[in-house]
Amino acid sequence: MSKSNFIIWMQETSTVSSQSIKKYAFAIDSVSRELDSYGLSNEKELFDIESEEMIRKIMEHPDFIDKNKRGNNMYGAALNHLLRWKQELEVREIEDEYAYEMREFHQYLLADSDNGIRMEEAPKTTPKKIIVHGREVWFRNPRYAREALERAGYLCELDETHQLFVSKFTEENYVEAHHLIPIQFQNKYTNSLDTHANIVSICPMCHRKIHYGTFEEIQNMIKRLFHSRKARLNSSGIDLTIDELYDYYKQ
Structure with missing residues (x-):
């Protein structure tokens, strides 16, 4: 996962303007620089965080709520887009893995003679x-x-x-x-x-x-x-x- 891939995804799947996409990317970078204050000192940036629950906890943190209000809800909107992107990637990964597993299983059935x-x-x-x-x-x-x-x-x-x-x-x-x-x-x-x-x-x-x-x-x-x-x-x-x-x- 990377910021560039997130931007490409936004450009391809949303009706958000290019200017707004840049603002959302900036907002995610801004929150990434403050992960220590949310108790996530082991994470370098939001793009490294796989857990949706962890991102939602950031959005519920008082410091983030205050930041989001001061930013006219731009930070909340950015993280909601980030969550949607991660969810879509997870679905694609499950589908790829599922298709591979079923293909291997069916090939095994065709080759296996031991019932x-x-x-x-x-x-x-x-x-x-x-x-x-x-x-x-x-x-x-x-x-x-x-x-x-x-x-x-x-x-x-x-x-x-x-x-x-x-x-x-x-x-x-x-x-x-x-x-x-x-x-x-x-x-x-x-x-x-x-x-x-x-x-x-x-x-x-x-x-x-x-x-x-x-x-x-x-x-x-x-x-x-x-x-x-x-x-x-x-x-x-x-x-x-x-x-x-x-x-x-x-x-």
């Missing part, structure tokens, strides 16, 4: 990282995904009536593998999140909703899946509370 399930309820070492579209991501083993779907009977674990069409790869009801604890948080765990216990079978409609729905809409989905998997997660050396899982999906 036996080898479920492993035990801690695994953390997976390696690979590069997808210039970005580092954690490797997912497509065999684990297939075995998790097969164990679930190729049904949606949130609603078994969600049967949309038959997959040409499995000749079963089409479902997708989803890591209940998002694998992007692997660095918080000493054992692998790419494990059978953490992979759930859900239909594409539920899969999209759990990625893109508001937290209020998906909270019950997360809660149901968590309670159905908690014992298995513990057996795999993965320990967390429902509140910790909620926090992952709020980010």
